Amino acid sequence: MKMIPALLRTLSAALLLIGGAAQARNAQPARTTATPALWQVKDEDTTIYLFGTVHVMKPGIDWFNGGVKKAFDKSDQLVLEIIEPDDPSQLGATMAGMAMAKDGVKLSDRLSPDARTTYQAAMEANGMPWRAFDMFNPWMAGMALSVAPLERLGYKNDLGAEKILRSAATAAGKKVDALETVEQQVGFFASLPMAQQVQFLNATVNGLPEMEKEFGDLLTYWKAGQPDKLAKSMNESLEATLELAQVLLSGRNANWAKWIKARLDQPGTVFVAVGAGHLAGKGSVQDQLKALGVASRRVKE
Numbered sequence: 503m504k505m506i507p508a509l510l511r512t513l514s515a516a517l518l519l520i521g522g523a524a525q526a527r528n529a530q531p532a533r534t535t536a537t538p539a540l541w542q543v544k545d546e547d548t549t550i551y552l553f554g555t556v557h558v559m560k561p562g563i564d565w566f567n568g569g570v571k572k573a574f575d576k577s578d579q580l581v582l583e584i585i586e587p588d589d590p591s592q593l594g595a596t597m598a599g600m601a602m603a604k605d606g607v608k609l610s611d612r613l614s615p616d617a618r619t620t621y622q623a624a625m626e627a628n629g630m631p632w633r634a635f636d637m638f639n640p641w642m643a644g645m646a647l648s649v650a651p652l653e654r655l656g657y658k659n660d661l662g663a664e665k666i667l668r669s670a671a672t673a674a675g676k677k678v679d680a681l682e683t684v685e686q687q688v689g690f691f692a693s694l695p696m697a698q699q700v701q702f703l704n705a706t707v708n709g710l711p712e713m714e715k716e717f718g719d720l721l722t723y724w725k726a727g728q729p730d731k732l733a734k735s736m737n738e739s740l741e742a743t744l745e746l747a748q749v750l751l752s753g754r755n756a757n758w759a760k761w762i763k764a765r766l767d768q769p770g771t772v773f774v775a776v777g778a779g780h781l782a783g784k785g786s787v788q789d790q791l792k793a794l795g796v797a798s799r800r801v802k803e
Contacts, residue, residue: 536565536725540573540801541781541788543762547769550762551577552787552798554732554778555663556724560656563725566666569801577773580671582664584687585680596684600692601642608636609643612696617704624707628654640699641691644706651713667775681758681776690749724778733783752785759790766796 541552551573566574574580587593603609610618610632625632625643628650635643659665671678694702709716716735723732758776765772780787788798 533562533564534725535567536563537568537727538565538570538724538778539727539729539781540569541798542573542801543766543791543796543798545766548766549576549771550765551771551773551801552762552781553663553773553775554724554729554781555667555775556721556778557662557664558652558657558659559661559663559721561658561661563661565663565725566670573801574667574670574773575674577676577771579677579679579770579772580667581679581681581772581774582668583680583776584682584684585668585678586664587684593684597642597645597688598638600685600688601638603637603639609638609640610636612640612700613704617707621703621707624710639692639696640703641694644699644703645691647703647706647710648713651710652717655714655717657717664775667773681761681774682754690754694749729778729782732778733786751780755780755785755787756790759787759794759796762787762791763794763796 539554543550543552553570553573610622613621621643622632624647625635628647630646630650632643635646668678691699691702720732720735723729723735758774758780762774776787791798
């Protein structure tokens with residue numbers, strides 16, 4: 503199966519959710535107002551808001567306002583993809599344990615000579631000694647390389663939408679739940695066939711020069727509330743990698759749609775926040791809900 507580099511570059515947002523905190527060192531930019539998209543699923547006694555998140559962000563983006571803030575304030579419960587451990591070392595230990603190669607083959611030895619040279623240079627250029635990763639499977643190095651460049655470009659994990667929402671929910675005494683566990687989410691990558699993991703790593707390395715532009719475009723579409731353009735940016739390449747699409751996107755969307763339908767049986771107001779790519783394009787959570795006979799509508803300001 504051919505792995506398309508654009509797919510891996512646009513997956514960086516999802517990877518950063520479980521890839522560790524990114525800290526920026528650039529000057530503070532001027533503040534801008536964002537109006538990201540929001541949807542609603544509703545019956546007689548239950549309202550569920552669906553909000554698409556960006557997992558990392560630059561300083562100066564005001565998005566937690568307007569309709570999004572109003573919907574959040576009305577909600578009794580916040581539901582995220584996962585609840586990250588408060589101790590980052592716990593997350594790192596989980597990832598490292600699942601990433602350790604069990605067959606004794608060094609990561610570098612899984613790559614062709616040309617790919618190995620390019621990979622090792624990319625790791626060194628991003629401050630990560632490649633020898634330290636030789637004990638791991640390729641997906642781990644691919645995730646690490648998806649984090650490091652965005653960190654230098656000024657994107658910060660602690661400004662990601664999930665972090666802000668969880669902090670606000672805790673301060674307001676709202677219940678916080680998750681659709682998946684950390685182990686499940688890491689497992690989506692750890693369970694990829696080895697050939698696909700190698701393709702993932704090679705494509706990530708080859709896509710590094712375009713990462714700034716493509717992730718910047720994704721964030722621009724999200725801020726403007728343009729889910730169709732965001733879907734094209736994030737998900738178009740998935741159509742050519744159906745196995746990966748099933749694991750990372752459509753299968754999870756279907757599971758979450760079932761959860762949302764079942765949640766309608768309980769009264770209350772729920773704010774569900776998942777990666778924006780899950781709420782845009784063909785096979786989105788909204789599409790999966792429609793297939794289950796559940797209607798969703800876009801909430802306008």
